[in-house]
Amino acid sequence: GTNAHAIIEQSPRPHPAPEPAADADGPNVLLVSAKSPEGLRSLAARYASHLESTGDSLADIAYTSGVGRAHLPHRLAVLGETAEAVREALGSATRGTRHAxxxxxxxxxEPGRVAFLFTGQGSQYAGMGRELYERYDVAREAMDTCARILDGSLPRPLLPTLLDPARGEVLDRTQYTQPALFTLQYALVRLWESWGVRPDIVIGHSVGEFAAAHTAGVLSLPEALGLLAERARLMQTLPEGGTMASVFADPDTVAEAMAHTEAGTVCVAADNGPSHTVISGHRPAVEETIQALRAQGVRCLSLKVSHAFHSALLDPILDELTAAARTVTHRTPRIPLISNLTGGEIRTTAEMSGDYWSRHARGTVRYRQGAQHLADVDHLVEIGPAPTLLQLTRGCxxxxxxxxxxxxxxxxHQAPRQLLMSAAALHTHGLPLDWEAVHRERRPSKVSLPGYPYERRRHWIPRPAPVAPANGHGAGESAGDDALVGTGGPSPLTDTAVFAVEHSATAPALLAGHLVYDTVVVPGAVHIARALAAGVRILRTGPVAAERVEFTQAMSLREGDLRRTHTVVTPDPDHERAWSVRVASSDARGTTGREAExxxxxxxxxxxxxxxxADFADPSQEIRNRCPEVVDDSSFYTRFAQHALTYGRDFRWIRRVRRAPGEALALIRPAEPADHLADYRCHPGLLDSLLQLLVFALPEAFGAAEPGQAMVPVAVERVVSYDVPGGELWAHAVAHHGPAGASDGRGDITLRRAGGAPVLRLEGVCLRPAPAATLLGGRDAGERSPAGAGRPAE
Incomplete structure (x- = not known):
């Protein structure tokens, strides 16, 4: 297809960026996603590099990652206050390691079902609603609404009790605890809903069922708050003297210990799980039960409470509570509501009419039975000041x-940090969130982010090999690996694969940019690239290795030359699952190519x-610290020109060189847009640039070559292509120290994506000075091969 673009008029001027919120330096959540695990690691590396170089704020980057990018199946999220902290976590993602x-x-x-779990009394703490109130407009409006409804129902205003860290003593009084918990839970529900998270099922624990019932649509907000305030007032009027205790044993064990006390003095207040029961009642009877259980080795924990809830000590207020409950209207639940009283789902209004709330306050909280309704839920979100029900539910x-x-x-944890962490977890597991709403209070702006690292695969139908016209003027040209390897492949009759192509000084066009002694010379990098391309065609997929690479004779191309080039691949008889590769050429105009000579x-x-x-660690910062000398890009290539090596744009990929004795680090980037990289397993210009970097890492390299003499590769022990290069790339060249006076230079080069993922590695590269007469004289005087059915063969 073709894209056509028309500029109709100048775009409108952007509005001035709003002033950031006062707390915009709080936690941020960066979202990254891709279509595959490999793509996710690669994109994480791009973000890590971007955070190191950009001037944009972390808040703007995080916001844009949420609202300005498609959210693909493989996801990660990073929470952090600073760009450095986020980069560190992204580095762990790139390496495939854990990070907090x-x-x-x-x-x-499907996104999956969500359950809201509403915490009960005992989870409260002083100042539990302060950050929520100060940070989020939705939560503040919800708390203000509840406070207005409760105005006149409490001796003191609700909000100071809920928000002030110094009001803990007042908050622990039942008359304030229960309305405060409800208000906090209502604010959390409203906040989650504004972010796009809505429950499919709700369950509360004891007083938490009031907020659950309102969320399910059973009680209106004024009626739920009014009934709960009356419940709390009535309970506060009861005389003290009761107590409660957590017993880490099953109900049967607890019931056996209770049997030795006076009937009705101790009750099972809550069945929280297979090995977690709460008892409640008169203090002497509860303490007697605890002593009996501890004698059996059962762990017991006395609870700090004002009254013995869910016990016979509540009997004096039950009639008044029933009367108050009968004044409210119960509605059919819009979503499943699980009852503490029965442990089952409430389906009709009749189930909650009359004395339901009295029996609810007096009876056992059957949380273990109720939790069974959560078995097929995908996401559990606890609505309350502390995570207590999550642990109980795990046990159930x-x-x-x-x-x-x-x-x-x-x-x-700070409220914004915990909320963002939980929101990020929901997002990474497929639940859609409204990230515009999540970032609403921060008033951020959209900024540029790294592009998607497409996992480039070639889908073009192979083009036929270029054929010289009958008049001998020029040749056709293919692109990418086709231009290096040509057409051909395995024969159905033999084990040999032959790929054929023709080269001239301008075919492929990039060869014109590689001059040695002012003559076009096919670089060793082209032969490595063609071997890797042939390997992909033979092996189909996965990493490819070329071993014991030797460059036996240079292929020089003068004006008018046309070389018939074959890449011959045969099974290696000495090594299992290995192939021997040979690259040879003949004069396409002066010979038939049918004779060995x-x-x-x-x-x-x-x-x-x-x-x-296997090594995904990112060593770039450590290498930068070791390489303090910064080399200007232009002086880098000027130095090569002094030694008879002239590189065109296709062979100039070196940027931002840093050097120390024996090693060099450089950013690898083509001089022009690199969309054509998809046509190559590894672009020859990129490979040649890596060899250039090694020359620069060898302190004796240019010294060993006489002035005006070229330093060229003659062999490589091993080349491993892990993946198709793409994105931001960094190369690290390390020299091997040889004997004093040796003219050869040796070393290794590793090419990595930003973040550490390896792309290419060259081991045991051997460089050697090559006088013009040796390199260019007698290009047809190299090693000869006996005849072999019109193609070279050893």
Whole structure:
């Protein structure tokens, strides 16, 4: 297809960026996603590099990642206050290691069902609503609404009790605790809903069922608050003297211990799980039960409470509570509401009419039975000031396939941090969130972000090999690997694969940019690239290794030359699952190519499949610290020109060189847009640039070559291509120290994506000075091969 663009008029001037919110330096959540795990690691590396170089704020980058990018199946999220902290976590993602601020997940299929779990009394703490109130407009409006409804129902205003960290003593009074918990939970529900997270099922624990019932649509907000305030007032009027205790044993064990006390003095207040029961009642009877259980080795924990809830000590207020409950209207639940009283789902209004709330206050909280309704839920979100029900639910559902167990708030964490962490976890596991709403209070702006690292695969139908016209003027030209290898492939009759192509000084066009002694010379990098391309065609997929690479004779191309070039691949008889590769050429105009003496062998190697990359660590910063000398790009290539090596744009990929004795680090980037990289397994210009960098890393390299003399590669022990290059790339060249006076230079080069993922590695590269007479004289005097059915063969 073709894209056509028309500029109708100048775009409108952007509005001035709004002033950032006062707390815009708080936690940020950066979202990254891709279509595959490999793409996700690559994109994480791009973001890490981007954070190092950009001047944009982290808040703007995080916002744009949420609202300005498609959210693909493989996802990660990073929470952090600073760009450096986020970069560190992204580095872990690139290496495939864990990090405390890194969340990963996969969004496949349906988003999944969400359950809200409403915490009960005992989870409160002083100042539990302050950050929520100050940070989020939706939560503040919700709390203000509740406070207005409760105005006159409490001896003191609700909000100071809920928000002030110094009001803990007042908050622990039942009359204030229960309305405060409801108000906080209502604010959290409203906030989650504004972010796009809505429950499919709700369950509360004891007083938490009031907020659950309102969320399910059973009680209106004024009626739920009014009834709860009356419940709390009535309970506050009861005399003290009761107590409660957590017993880490099953109900049967607890019931046996209770049997030795006076009937009705101790009750099971809550059945929280297979090994967690709460008892409640008269203090002497509860203490007697605890002593009996501890004698059996059962762990017991006394609870700090004002009254013995869910016990016979509440009997004096039940009639008044029933009367108050009968004044409110109950509605059919819009979503499943799980009852503490029965442990089952409430389906009709009749089930909650009359004395339901009295029996609810007096009876056992059957949380263990109710939790069974959560077995097929994907995401559990606790609505309350602290995560208590999540742990109970885990004990009730040991084999559940729940993806997310998430608190809304945590007393040890800042509210924005905990909320963002839980929101990010929901996102990475496929739940759609409204990220515009999540960032609303920060008033951020959209900025530029790294592009997607497409996993480039070639889908073009192979073009026929270029054929010289009958008049001998020029030749056709293919592109990418086709221009290096040509057409051909394995024969159905033999084990040999032959690929044929023709080269001239301008075919492929990039050859015109590689001059040695002012003559076009096909570089060793082209032969490596063609061997790797042939390997991909033979092996089909995965990493490819070329071993024992030798450059036996240079192929020089003068004006009017046309070289018939064959790449011959045969099974290696001495190595299992390996292939022998030879590259040879003959004069396409002066010979038929049918005789052995027509052919010149230019390169040979052994080809095999390689193991996937294992080292994803990012050493770039450590290398930068070791390489303090910064080399200007232009002086880099000027130095090569002084030694008879002239490089055109296709062979100039070196940027931002840093050097120290024996090593060099450089950014690798083509001089022009690199969309054509998809046509190559590895672009010859990129490969040649890596060899250039090694020359620069060898302190003796230019010194060993006489003035005006070229330093060229003659052999490579091993080349491993892990992946098709793309994105931001960094190369690190390390020299091997040889004997004093040696003219050869040796070393290794590693090419990595930003973030550390390896792309290419050359080991045991050997460089040697090459006088013009040796390199160019007698290009047909290289190693000869006996005849072989019109193609070179050893």
């Amino acid at each position: 601020q890194l969340i990963t997940g996969e969004a496949t299929g 559902l040991p084999g559940a396939s729940v993806k997310c167990w998430l608190p809304s708030l945590h007393p040890k 027509d052919w010149t062998l230019h390169a040979r190697c052994r080809l095999r499949a390689a193991d996937p990359a």
